[in-house]
Amino acid sequence: MEFAFIAPVAMIVLLIAVQxxxxxxxxxxxxxxxxxxxxxxxxxxxxxxxxxxxxxxxxTASPAIQAIISKSGIACGxxxxxxxxxxxxxxxxxxxxxxxxRPFGTQVQITVALNVANDTFLxxxxxxxxxxxxxxxTQTAFTNS
Numbered sequence: 001m002e003f004a005f006i007a008p009v010a011m012i013v014l015l016i017a018v019q020x021x022x023x024x025x026x027x028x029x030x031x032x033x034x035x036x037x038x039x040x041x042x043x044x045x046x047x048x049x050x051x052x053x054x055x056x057x058x059x060t061a062s063p064a065i066q067a068i069i070s071k072s073g074i075a076c077g078x079x080x081x082x083x084x085x086x087x088x089x090x091x092x093x094x095x096x097x098x099x100x101x102r103p104f105g106t107q108v109q110i111t112v113a114l115n116v117a118n119d120t121f122l123x124x125x126x127x128x129x130x131x132x133x134x135x136x137x138t139q140t141a142f143t144n145s
Contacts, residue, residue: 032062038140053087082114084115085110108140
């Protein structure tokens with residue numbers, strides 16, 4: 001009798017825990033990918049533009065993020081895609097214009113928004129608990145060349 005009452009509650013708790021673990025995994029992968037792309041754009045390729053960053057991110061993303069990219073796409077400044085990338089130079093905006101190489105010490109900032117709506121298997125909201133629809137990560141680095 002007790003099992004009949006506890007089993008449904010335990011299953012709901014288990015489903016929520018698994019869903020939150022998937023979202024947490026995506027958040028960790030997104031943070032690492034943003035960090036790698038920012039370091040690459042500031043040190044390895046100081047003239048990289050947003051399209052170069054999206055190409056780099058697509059090639060180095062984890063399998064979970066690559067699945068979202070293949071399903072929903074990746075773009076610069078397009079929030080309808082699965083991954084939305086923004087490249088900026090907050091202190092010197094002219095350093096991020098096309099065709100220029102950023103000088104030494106230029107601040108490079110990459111912001112990535114990941115749409116996790118396709119990576120959730122529970123309805124939103126589930127039992128009144130809203131699940132995140134978008135994960136955001138921002139990383140900043142300075143050019144060293």
